[in-house]
Amino acid sequence: xVQLKESGPGLVQPSQTLSLTCTVSGLSSTSNSVSWIRxxxxxxxxxxxVIWSNGDTDYNSAIKSRLSISRDTSKNQVFLKMNSLQxxxxxxxxxxSSNFAYWGQGTLVTVSx
Amino acid sequence: DVVLTQxxxxxxxxxxxxxxxxxxxxxxxxxxxxxxxxxxxxxxPGQPPQLLIYLVSRLESGVPNRFSGSGSGTDFTxxxxxxxxxxxxxYHCVQITHAPRTFGGGTKLELK
Numbered sequence: 643x644v645q646l647k648e649s650g651p652g653l654v655q656p657s658q659t660l661s662l663t664c665t666v667s668g669l670s671s672t673s674n675s676v677s678w679i680r681x682x683x684x685x686x687x688x689x690x691x692v693i694w695s696n697g698d699t700d701y702n703s704a705i706k707s708r709l710s711i712s713r714d715t716s717k718n719q720v721f722l723k724m725n726s727l728q729x730x731x732x733x734x735x736x737x738x739s740s741n742f743a744y745w746g747q748g749t750l751v752t753v754s755x
Numbered sequence: 756d757v758v759l760t761q762x763x764x765x766x767x768x769x770x771x772x773x774x775x776x777x778x779x780x781x782x783x784x785x786x787x788x789x790x791x792x793x794x795x796x797x798x799x800p801g802q803p804p805q806l807l808i809y810l811v812s813r814l815e816s817g818v819p820n821r822f823s824g825s826g827s828g829t830d831f832t833x834x835x836x837x838x839x840x841x842x843x844x845x846y847h848c849v850q851i852t853h854a855p856r857t858f859g860g861g862t863k864l865e866l867k
């Protein structure tokens with residue numbers, strides 16, 4: 643069955659770079675897009691960006707200058723890198739498949755010194 | 756960017772009650788290909804969102820038929836015909852017609 647799983651550090655220091663991995667199984671990343679979405683504690687969902695099946699990317703304009711999404715098709719993994727983290731970037735980070743049919747469990751990232 | 760406005764932000768219901776949630780878009784969600792890409796998600800406490808409805812009214816596999824979606828253009832509605840305890844959580848609408856994809860602010864369904 644389809645599974646997505648996020649992994650990465652739970653704690654990041656302010657001004658540092660966040661690196662997250664989404665490992666996908668049961669679904670080919672070359673046939674499906676994968677999005678990153680985040681949810682600050684007690685708040686709503688924010689779409690961050692997507693890597694399309696052809697490898698092109700689109701980003702939320704509010705964070706575009708800090709964000710990069712890439713992939714390793716041989717490992718069926720999608721990566722998120724976001725720099726210059728601040729406390730307001732503290733959130734649960736999710737990856738999800740095309741049309742949001744499948745989601746990972748999420749990984750909590752806390753930005754704190 | 757397309758803004759999705761969900762109302763009400765909080766909904767209190769008793770078991771068995773029928774409820775509706777509205778999602779209004781700042782632009783028409785009708786795509787040039789004729790489809791309207793408006794989905795509904797449910798996020799239970801401590802869980803990731805799950806897809807309930809896609810393309811306005813199509814029920815995702817395994818979702819009970821007490822859930823239904825309707826609407827067109829800029830106005831959409833999710834209806835639950837007979838709330839059950841497992842339905843409690845936050846409901847989100849999301850549009851994927853226009854870039855960037857955007858979510859509504861969410862509607863929290865709680866027990867009265």
